[in-house]
Amino acid sequence: MDARSFLARLHEEVAAHAGLGHSLLGRMETDPKAREDFRIFSGQHYPLVGTFTRYLELLLLSAPDSQAKVWLAKVLVDEYGERSQGEDHAAHYRVFMRACGWHDGEIDGIALHPAVTDFVQEHLRLCTQEPFLVGLGAVGPGHEWAIPTMFAHIIRGLRQAGFRDDEIAYFTLHTEQDIDHGAWLEEALGQFAASDLEQEQIRRGCLASLAARERLWWGIADKINAGCMRARVPGVSSATAGSEAEELTLARFRDRVRIRIDLPLTRGPATA
Amino acid sequence: MIDGILMLGFGGPTPGCCGRRLTCPRTPGCEAECFVAGILGDNPARQRRVDEVVAHYRRLGGTSPYNALSGIQTEALRIELARNGVRLPIACAFRHWNPWAADALRALKSDGASRIGLVILAPHQSSVSWDWYIKHAAEAAESVGGIEIAAVASPWWNHPGFITAIVDQLREATAHLPRERTEAAELVFTAHAVPQPVEATSFYRAQFAETARLAAEAFGHPAHRIAFQSQPSDSSIPWSSPDILTVVHDAHGRGARDLVVAAAGFLVDHTEVLYDLDIEARELAESLGIGFHRARCVHDHPAFIAALAERIRSVLRPPSSVLRQ
Numbered sequence: 127m128d129a130r131s132f133l134a135r136l137h138e139e140v141a142a143h144a145g146l147g148h149s150l151l152g153r154m155e156t157d158p159k160a161r162e163d164f165r166i167f168s169g170q171h172y173p174l175v176g177t178f179t180r181y182l183e184l185l186l187l188s189a190p191d192s193q194a195k196v197w198l199a200k201v202l203v204d205e206y207g208e209r210s211q212g213e214d215h216a217a218h219y220r221v222f223m224r225a226c227g228w229h230d231g232e233i234d235g236i237a238l239h240p241a242v243t244d245f246v247q248e249h250l251r252l253c254t255q256e257p258f259l260v261g262l263g264a265v266g267p268g269h270e271w272a273i274p275t276m277f278a279h280i281i282r283g284l285r286q287a288g289f290r291d292d293e294i295a296y297f298t299l300h301t302e303q304d305i306d307h308g309a310w311l312e313e314a315l316g317q318f319a320a321s322d323l324e325q326e327q328i329r330r331g332c333l334a335s336l337a338a339r340e341r342l343w344w345g346i347a348d349k350i351n352a353g354c355m356r357a358r359v360p361g362v363s364s365a366t367a368g369s370e371a372e373e374l375t376l377a378r379f380r381d382r383v384r385i386r387i388d389l390p391l392t393r394g395p396a397t398a
Numbered sequence: 399m400i401d402g403i404l405m406l407g408f409g410g411p412t413p414g415c416c417g418r419r420l421t422c423p424r425t426p427g428c429e430a431e432c433f434v435a436g437i438l439g440d441n442p443a444r445q446r447r448v449d450e451v452v453a454h455y456r457r458l459g460g461t462s463p464y465n466a467l468s469g470i471q472t473e474a475l476r477i478e479l480a481r482n483g484v485r486l487p488i489a490c491a492f493r494h495w496n497p498w499a500a501d502a503l504r505a506l507k508s509d510g511a512s513r514i515g516l517v518i519l520a521p522h523q524s525s526v527s528w529d530w531y532i533k534h535a536a537e538a539a540e541s542v543g544g545i546e547i548a549a550v551a552s553p554w555w556n557h558p559g560f561i562t563a564i565v566d567q568l569r570e571a572t573a574h575l576p577r578e579r580t581e582a583a584e585l586v587f588t589a590h591a592v593p594q595p596v597e598a599t600s601f602y603r604a605q606f607a608e609t610a611r612l613a614a615e616a617f618g619h620p621a622h623r624i625a626f627q628s629q630p631s632d633s634s635i636p637w638s639s640p641d642i643l644t645v646v647h648d649a650h651g652r653g654a655r656d657l658v659v660a661a662a663g664f665l666v667d668h669t670e671v672l673y674d675l676d677i678e679a680r681e682l683a684e685s686l687g688i689g690f691h692r693a694r695c696v697h698d699h700p701a702f703i704a705a706l707a708e709r710i711r712s713v714l715r716p717p718s719s720v721l722r723q
Contacts, residue, residue, distance in 0.1 A: 142442075142443050144443065144444070144632050147439065147441040148439070149438050149439045149444075151441065152439015152444060153436070153437075153439040155420055156419060156420075156436050156439075160537070240598060279441070336634060337634040340635050341594070341635050344595040348595060348599055351526065351529040351533055352525050352529045354533045355528075355530070358533060359532050359547050362532060364525070364528075364529050365527070365528040365529050365599075365602070366524075366599040366600055369600070
């Protein structure tokens with residue numbers, strides 16, 4: 127299959143993936159979310175936002191040539207805040223978290239659903255332990271093609287819940303930038319997706335990322351249902367009672383994660 | 399102390415537009431699509447799955463008997479409670495179809511109730527089969543105002559009345575079989591599959607396994623298997639396993655002649671039971687030369703209704719919050 131046909135087919139596969147189509151996202155109108163729902167949502171989503179640049183930075187180390195590095199670097203520059211008034215995406219997200227009712231000092235202590243920590247671990251693995259194109263498939267099509275669709279649902283739900291535009295700028299900015307990133311990526315992938323092996327690696331990374339995403343949404347839904355139930359009807363035991371004892375807080379997770387990289391000094395054609 | 403009862407179940411489509419879905423085509427027969435899209439979400443990414451499940455409903459007439467059967471359970475519970483001197487307004491509502499929880503709570507409020515005892519129409523606890531219902535009912539009460547969810551009836555997965563009801567249905571399903579065939583049959587209990595991230599944090603699987611074990615022992619057929627059903631075909635992640643179709647294949651591999659199946663995770667014979675078991679699993683079993691004998695769900699079996707009534711009576715005594723057994 128030529129690169130163009132492969133990419134078209136992959137686009138279709140991403141668009142029809144249950145990771146994008148999770149009911150948590152698609153039910154924003156028939157099952158509107160309240161601020162409390164988004165408070166819990168944000169506490170679980172934040173660790174992803176805070177580590178996305180790390181995936182790209184790690185992937186940059188194994189990028190095979192300058193063209194790949196340029197694409198990753200262009201996205202990274204946005205993530206660092208180039209088109210966001212100098213604030214990185216994590217800083218933007220904390221604005222949203224404050225609007226949800228979190229204080230900065232609470233964030234490190236949030237207990238994370240295993241699907242959240244698994245998502246981060248899986249992407250660190252994909253970007254360090256797999257061939258470059260697998261990692262690119264995960265952070266590229268698996269993220270940049272998926273996020274605008276997912277965030278459109280979330281933004282709809284946020285507005286219904288009464289959030290102001292300045293409170294949800296992370297989502298609106300990110301959507302605009304990811305549309306750009308997706309277009310840049312399309313160009314880069316056109317060069318990389320020539321052989322069957324390359325296409326297989328890109329697709330494998332993309333689908334692994336989306337599967338982690340589907341697990342993540344279920345994990346966040348699990349947290350929202352349990353947390354809101356406890357808050358609204360105190361004294362009634364949650365179906366998840368006891369499970370939090372085994373969960374890591376963001377601070378503990380950050381302390382535990384160790385990234386192992388095994389790279390030669392140079393990649394690609396021998397340099398002089 | 400409670401002064402009204404809300405039974406809250408998953409629900410199924412009944413004739414007539416639900417009026418909830420903004421994108422509803424408002425065409426005759428829209429019910430199944432609105433119902434399924436209402437669950438999975440209005441999202442092009444799920445359209446294939448929506449179409450697939452809608453086809454199941456349409457094959458069975460386009461609507462579901464779920465709500466009517468839950469109504470029968472509600473009426474049976476009202477009578478059972480009255481027989482025990484408990485006369486409270488009682489209403490039934492659904493998570494995914496009308497009557498909605500807020501409407502039912504409004505009706506209860508107009509009957510003078512303000513402190514509601516909630517009965518969740520699902521036997522096993524997970525965040526999507528327990529917490530979500532309580533959250534939903536509490537939010538509905540808040541939207542109505544002047545009424546609250548004051549207590550939640552304990553789950554009943556291991557209640558002797560629930561087990562007795564399952565066993566009676568198993569006996570009825572196997573009454574036509576020679577005894578030696580029933581003894582030689584593979585006994586399988588099914589529940590709805592839940593996604594791994596939900597199963598991992600809950601007692602759902604353990605509770606279901608206990609229901610199955612207790613029912614199998616009481617049926618005099620302690621050897622049994624558990625299986626899960628109705629997992630979405632488009633999911634990319636593991637759900638509870640093994641799937642019922644895998645269990646049917648395995649039974650064939652073991653040379654089984656008959657399968658006796660009880661959908662112990664469900665309370666009424668609604669579409670997921672009628673399609674996923676009575677059509678899909680049955681067709682597979684019969685194509686493999688295996689007899690497929692499904693027990694009815696517990697419905698309004700007197701022992702089950704008495705178990706629910708007992709749970710309600712326990713929340714009539716303060717303190718009003720009732721925890722797991």
